[in-house]
Amino acid sequence: MNSIQIAFQIVLMFFVLVSLHEFGHLYFAKRAGILVREFAIGFGPKIFSYKRGETRYTLRLLPIGGFARMAGEDPEILQVATGQTVGVRLKDGQVTELHTDRFERLPNLLVGEIEDFDLEDGLFLVLSIDGESHRFPVYPKADIISQGKETQIAPKDRQFGSKTVFQRFLTILAGPVMNVLLAFLLFLIYAFSAGVPTNIKLGTIEAGSPAAQADLKKGDVILSVNGEAIGRDGDRLVELIQASPGKPVLLIVNRGGEQLQKEVTPVQMGETIRIGTALGYETRRTQFGEAVTGAWKDMTFMTEQILMSFKKLIVGDFKMDDLAGPVGTVKFTAEIASAGVAPMVRWSALLSLYLAIFNLLPIPALDGSRLVFLIVEALRGKPIDPNRESLVHFIGFAMLMLLMIAVTYNDILRLFQG
CATH class of the missing domain: 2.30.42.10 (PDZ domain)
Structure with a gap:
């Protein structure tokens, strides 16, 4: 198998694993009526981007994960303020576009100074135009346009925090569940391809x-x-x-x-x-019942092995060389891909299962931590301060990135040392 085929298999594998995980979040968020602002594969600068409906789909430079950015997960940042001069576009008497700049160049805009507004609950905007106050209803899907960038407003009922604990729990849990389902499907495919x-x-x-x-x-x-x-x-x-x-x-x-x-x-x-x-x-040739049984045994065995490896991390029974980051994972994946399709399918199943279990760990910034916060909210009957929760996730994400940098550095050293 040549290098181009191996590289294609690796890229396809990571794309499918991450995409399916984030699709789980996206699907259940939309089912709950949550506004999903962005569905991203990768982190860092955008390589490709297009908008379909309310959601912008992006491919980013660093292929180390992805995210579905939902309205209300972080405090909504309004780009307008009382006393600000803006231009608005009306349709059927409702504000559908609110321009914070460059509105002098655009035709058919009403320009005025904001006297009062509510873009989350009441959905209205009061403008002073030529010294007279005018109150306009705001379309629930109106866009705020600033420096050429469109941001759809998020009424309270479209924000993540407005949904029931159960709806939010399903939305977060769906990502790891999709990876578990994918792992079982891949183990099933492997059982058929490997034979009995x-x-x-x-x-x-x-x-x-x-x-x-x-x-x-x-x-x-x-x-x-x-x-x-x-x-x-x-x-x-x-x-x-x-x-x-x-x-x-x-x-x-x-x-x-x-x-x-x-x-x-x-x-x-x-x-x-x-x-x-x-x-x-x-x-x-594998019979269907044998394939299902074999896939289940394979998945339960691999789950036990993954949990044992996490236990070693917790108790400190590991060396730095026992860990692998993106570089080490890609190198090992290339070796497996060169061995044939069947080993690659089984390895992809293992990585999908690993991604699911890792994300369910109660580590800040991971899905497991967010599920813990939701369970605590359900038990105490009221949500935890969103600012405190965001701070915990931010610190956790920063620590994970530092660990990723350290492991990747170690991967590169091992690569050059052979």
Whole structure:
């Protein structure tokens, strides 16, 4: 597989993982009636941007995540003030556009000084025009245009904080859930593509090894060891070989439909007792029920492994080299992609599951922390001060970025050190 194909697979994988996560937030936010201002893949400067409906969709430079920016998550910043001169555009008697500058150049605008306004609850604007006060209703989806940039107003009922705890909980939880569903789907695809192992098949034979001396060939199917049927139990095969250092082991193999007897003597090779061959499997087509069961077992096993790795982080039982940032992840992903489609599918499933579990951790700035705040709000019957919550998330995000920088620096050092 060439470098362009590998790079395309890596970009596609990260795009799908992040996009689906943020789509979960976007979908349930829109179902709840929340105004989603931006749906972004990546952070940093914009590379590509377009607006559809109320939401601006953007692709940003740093492919290390994404976000769905909802009205009311941060305090709404109004770009107008009493006493300010503005230009407004009316449609059916309602203000649909409010220009804070450059309005002298635009036709068909009413220009006046703001005497009073409410763009969240009452939705009205009072302007002094030629010394007379005029009160105008404001369209709930009106735009404030400042320096050429449009910002849709967010009435209270369109803001994140105005929705019920349950609606907000679903909106936040939907991101990780989408990654869990994607992980299961990818594990299911892998189960179908990998097939069901039936017998153990020998892989590459190392030159000069006991396996080569015994005339074992790549593709030989192991039927029995010392009279014990092996089937697909690779662990038992390894156990029997390692239990016989320096002692001949009788193998019955199937080679092209013919059963052959081969006597091989395991020896110490490196740190283990081996015969010098890789092991693989003969497979058959996976049935649907087997695929579902296999995908579920794969996902539960990987979940346990991920939780164990997080436990090591919490108790401090790790070294810096145990962690990988974007550079290390991309490097390892490239190695897996070069091994074929099936390993790449399984690796993508693992990353999707990891993204879901990591985001559910109660770390400030992550979805898990926001869910904790919502649970506390439900228990105490009133929300936590939004400014305090925003400060906690900001500090958490800054700490995560510092950790990301440190891990990425370590990745780059390892890359240059080979």
